Amino acid sequence: MDAYEELIRGYKVFRKEYLDSKFEAYRNWASKGQKPKTLIIGCSDSRVNPAILTQAGLGEVFAVNNVANIVPPYEKGLSHHKSLGAAIQYAVNHVGVEHIIVMGHSDCGGIAALMASDDNTPRFDAGEDDYIADWVSILEPAKRAVLENSGGSSREECCRLAEMEGALLSIQNLAGYPWVRQAVAEKSLTLHAWYFHVDSGELLSYRPEEGRFRRLCP
Numbered sequence: 001m002d003a004y005e006e007l008i009r010g011y012k013v014f015r016k017e018y019l020d021s022k023f024e025a026y027r028n029w030a031s032k033g034q035k036p037k038t039l040i041i042g043c044s045d046s047r048v049n050p051a052i053l054t055q056a057g058l059g060e061v062f063a064v065n066n067v068a069n070i071v072p073p074y075e076k077g078l079s080h081h082k083s084l085g086a087a088i089q090y091a092v093n094h095v096g097v098e099h100i101i102v103m104g105h106s107d108c109g110g111i112a113a114l115m116a117s118d119d120n121t122p123r124f125d126a127g128e129d130d131y132i133a134d135w136v137s138i139l140e141p142a143k144r145a146v147l148e149n150s151g152g153s154s155r156e157e158c159c160r161l162a163e164m165e166g167a168l169l170s171i172q173n174l175a176g177y178p179w180v181r182q183a184v185a186e187k188s189l190t191l192h193a194w195y196f197h198v199d200s201g202e203l204l205s206y207r208p209e210e211g212r213f214r215r216l217c218p
Contacts, residue, residue, distance in 0.1 A: 026058060036062045038099045039091040041084075041170070043069040047198050048105045062091045068110030069102055071170035072138050074177045085177070092179045092189065100174060103194040104167035110136050111163045114143055115155070142169045164213055167193040168206060 001009070017023070039062040040050040051061050064087045071088075072081045079085050091097045104111075114136040142165040150158050171193050174180055183189035193206035195213050204213040 030059055034059055034062075034095065036060050036095060037097055038062065038101065039064065039088070039095075039097045040101045040103060041066075041069055041071060041174075042103045043067065043105055043108060043110070045105060045108065048103070048196055050101075050103055053196065053203065062087075062095055062097055064088075066135075067132065068108055068114070068136055068139065068166060069104055069170065070110075070135065070138050070166070071102060071173045073173045088174070088177055089179055092177075092183050096188075098188065099190050099192060100180070101192045101194050102167045102170045102174065103196060104163045105196040106160060106163065106198045108159075108163050111139070111159055111166060114139055114166075115146075115159050115162055139166045139169055142166045164193075164195050164206075167195060171206075 018027075036059060038056075038060070041064045042048055042050045044065045044067050050056070050063060054061070064084060066084065072084065074085075075081075088100075091100070110132070113132055117133065139162070142162055146158050146161045146165055150161055153161070171191050174191060175184065180189065180191075184191065193213075194216070195204040195206075196202075197204070203216045205216045206212070207214050
């Protein structure tokens with residue numbers, strides 16, 4: 001079956017279940033707005049869907065996806081990344097989320113592009129309209145940190161470390177947004193970094209007190 005036709009088939013199943021009486025309470029609630037408690041900033045990778053991974057129901061997760069789950073640094077005034085900034089501001093100030101999770105993952109194409117590039121090597125795509133290279137360059141500090149502290153490591157291992165380091169850098173950048181900083185200071189918001197192993201299904205969470213990622217469910 002064609003991929004588009006498959007989507008339509010799936011929607012027909014959803015619609016039938018959604019209009020069932022068991023969803024009536026949800027429809028009545030949803031018609032009055034949304035109130036999720038968690039914002040998850042994940043990758044656009046089709047294998048990594050936070051709602052599916054956490055079995056979250058409709059209305060339980062405020063989601064933002066982009067290549068390599070990147071949060072750019074806060075820019076006062078004229079920001080170059082208004083879409084992501086607007087989503088973060090809306091989630092914190094208007095939805096009132098209590099948790100923000102930045103979720104990296106293994107085998108990330110965006111991180112692979114970042115790690116493959118250097119001063120003498122073309123980036124993921126050539127030309128002045130290389131959107132991927134421009135976007136992932138936000139994580140250059142994470143790349144430098146990995147390369148400076150991973151002597152002798154394989155390219156695959158460096159990419160894995162950069163995937164984790166990139167999530168931590170995004171958390172650091174996230175903390176620089178004024179509305180996030182205020183909510184964290186007021187203890188109404190907590191920031192988390194997660195890392196998903198696509199092959200094993202293992203989900204890790206960063207433990208600040210230990211300075212390392214640990215299994216979310218031992």
